[in-house]
Amino acid sequence: MSQQKPRQRGGRVLDKATPEQVMGLARNLPLTHSVLEKALADATPGQLGFLANLFEKENASRAESKRRRLLKQAGFPQSKTLEGYDRGMASFPADRGREQLESLEFVDRAEDLVFYGCISSSRCFVFSHV
Structure with missing residues (x-):
């Protein structure tokens, strides 16, 4: 995501992000992209950073769930x-x-x-x- 150092605000970390970065992160999520594009056009830099962080975590969570599911489906007798x-x-x-x-x-x-x-x-x- 952004190369700038995140700043703290009220216990939250805010990264700077662009609408393009947020759209890229949301690509794998079941969202209506036209609605998201309109919302991003009006979003503040802090809101974009929040969404980018949210989508990064959601994508990582889905990738980990997929990895666990595929390992379980493989039926390996032991984990090595x-x-x-x-x-x-x-x-x-x-x-x-x-x-x-x-x-x-x-x-x-x-x-x-x-x-x-x-x-x-x-x-x-x-x-x-x-």
Whole structure:
């Protein structure tokens, strides 16, 4: 959103926002955009900041709810994360490393990822993009 530092007023944080920023944030929300555009035309900078903050929080809440719903629908037997994973025995291709895996950049590029390895005392673990 805005690059300016938010100011405090009566326990509330007010950010400066433009009508375009608020419309962008409201894009995913079920609002009548023509009505919103008219309201934004008359809004003060403080009102725009309030709406931008509200829409940011609503979009974040919806994204988190969607993430939880999709994980539940996937029916994974256990929840696994990369936290606490022992990478000491893992090997990675020379052109790809652990940081690339953890950054999830391959997701934005719509690339597939294949994990393969062995379950033994040597604990081989390699990943590659397909």
